[in-house]
Amino acid sequence: MNDLAGKHIVLGLTGGIACYKAAELCRALVKEGATVQVVMTEAAAQFITPVTMQALSNRPVYTSQWDGREANNMAHINLSREADAILIAPCSADFMAKLLHGGADELLSLMCLARPMDKVPLLIAPAMNREMWAHPATRRNVAQLQADGCTVFEVGSGEQACGETGDGRMLEAQELIQDVVAFFQPKVLSSQHVLITAGPTYEAIDPVRGITNLSSGKMGFAIARAAQEAGAEVTLVAGPVALSTPRGVRRVDVKSASNMLAACVEYARAASIFVAAAAVADWRPAAPAEHKLKKDGSGRTPALEFVENPDILATLAQSPRAQSGDLYCVGFAAESQDLLDNATAKRIRKGVPLLVGNIGPATFGQDDNALLLVDTTGATEIPRNSKLALARQLVAEIARRIEH
Numbered sequence: 001m002n003d004l005a006g007k008h009i010v011l012g013l014t015g016g017i018a019c020y021k022a023a024e025l026c027r028a029l030v031k032e033g034a035t036v037q038v039v040m041t042e043a044a045a046q047f048i049t050p051v052t053m054q055a056l057s058n059r060p061v062y063t064s065q066w067d068g069r070e071a072n073n074m075a076h077i078n079l080s081r082e083a084d085a086i087l088i089a090p091c092s093a094d095f096m097a098k099l100l101h102g103g104a105d106e107l108l109s110l111m112c113l114a115r116p117m118d119k120v121p122l123l124i125a126p127a128m129n130r131e132m133w134a135h136p137a138t139r140r141n142v143a144q145l146q147a148d149g150c151t152v153f154e155v156g157s158g159e160q161a162c163g164e165t166g167d168g169r170m171l172e173a174q175e176l177i178q179d180v181v182a183f184f185q186p187k188v189l190s191s192q193h194v195l196i197t198a199g200p201t202y203e204a205i206d207p208v209r210g211i212t213n214l215s216s217g218k219m220g221f222a223i224a225r226a227a228q229e230a231g232a233e234v235t236l237v238a239g240p241v242a243l244s245t246p247r248g249v250r251r252v253d254v255k256s257a258s259n260m261l262a263a264c265v266e267y268a269r270a271a272s273i274f275v276a277a278a279a280v281a282d283w284r285p286a287a288p289a290e291h292k293l294k295k296d297g298s299g300r301t302p303a304l305e306f307v308e309n310p311d312i313l314a315t316l317a318q319s320p321r322a323q324s325g326d327l328y329c330v331g332f333a334a335e336s337q338d339l340l341d342n343a344t345a346k347r348i349r350k351g352v353p354l355l356v357g358n359i360g361p362a363t364f365g366q367d368d369n370a371l372l373l374v375d376t377t378g379a380t381e382i383p384r385n386s387k388l389a390l391a392r393q394l395v396a397e398i399a400r401r402i403e404h
């Protein structure tokens with residue numbers, strides 16, 4: 001992906017053992033297409049060398065405001081004017097306290113103070129011992145930095161370098177990069193609560209066997225990530241899939257269509273948008289066996305009877321909140337042919353304002369896809385792209401429709 005293409009990030013490092021993660025973060029930023037200018041405090045250079053950071057960012061590192069390489073000798077002005085954001089990772093407790101008071105006795109803090117606040121956002125990834133993180137002084141500093149417009153990323157929890165266990169670790173590079181990418185996405189769904197279904201369902205035949213399908217859940221998970229990036233509160237009801245939960249998304253794992261319906265009914269109460277991306281089994285065995293079905297040597301096969309599963313999308317689309325316009329419902333149609341006709345008919349049958357058609361065999365398990373959006377006014381194509389790129393476009397299309 002090139003989610004940070006064209007972005008110039010000043011990556012600031014302050015003193016802390018989490019500096020080892022900054023190397024990986026720098027690489028991840030470059031991989032996403034950003035140009036990265038590293039600035040390090042003296043304390044940071046005790047933990048990781050400027051040589052490492054220069055090699056990874058492919059630019060000389062700045063460590064001092066007296067750096068003679070700048071013609072005007074004003075590194076703090078020049079570096080901050082070029083940036084699309086200043087990201088401090090790791091940000092120590094001491095550096096947070098310094099930022100809060102507008103301290104400016106070395107290059108990094110000087111640059112933060114000198115940055116044009118309306119153009120260059122400040123993002124910090126705190127890293128410290130759990131007692132330091134929990135200390136009332138740090139709590140106050142976090143609150144005040146946020147009030148001053150700084151974005152304070154979460155901290156991780158777990159084993160710390162000091163041997164203690166608790167909150168305060170810096171997030172992993174792969175988590176931070178998601179947060180940075182999300183930061184730059186337009187907040188078109190802020191104040192919305194999006195409920196999404198994803199993946200297949202699993203309908204038990206007996207305690208060890210069941211019926212499922214090849215849905216990977218990738219599209220639904222991508223929509224969850226895109227909605228979260230767009231500022232929504234997101235609940236993702238997932239059938240059995242091996243995918244990691246997008247950051248900041250509440251995930252509810254379910255197995256069968258009946259479980260999925262129950263979860264959706266519960267979470268739809270607070271939702272304003274419902275996107276049904278799951279491949280829900282149409283039928284389930286009428287009476288799952290209590291014990292494992294056994295071969296008896298006669299060659300006879302078990303006679304399985306099926307009953308129809310509840311239609312989750314249609315159920316929610318007919319709910320009073322959807323009918324009164326408080327819950328905007330979006331369905332999916334995986335077809336093998338005649339996409340426009342089938343998707344148009346399905347939109348009407350399901351009673352939803354927007355239906356997203358795709359060709360089933362071309363999407364199951366794939367990382368990319370193409371979509372056809374069908375609403376009351378007609379159809380719009382979203383050409384082949386990664387599922388995350390499609391999900392972001394779909395989120396923008398939904399946002400545009402709920403505004404009207």
Ligand code: C5P
Pocket residue numbers: 197257276277278279280281282309310311312313314330331332333334
């Ligand atoms: O009827 P069909 O399965 O083709 O409809 C697909 C759409 O309906 C998808 O959005 C899917 O998530 C949803 N659906 C559902 N519950 C079912 C069957 C489908 O929510 N039992």
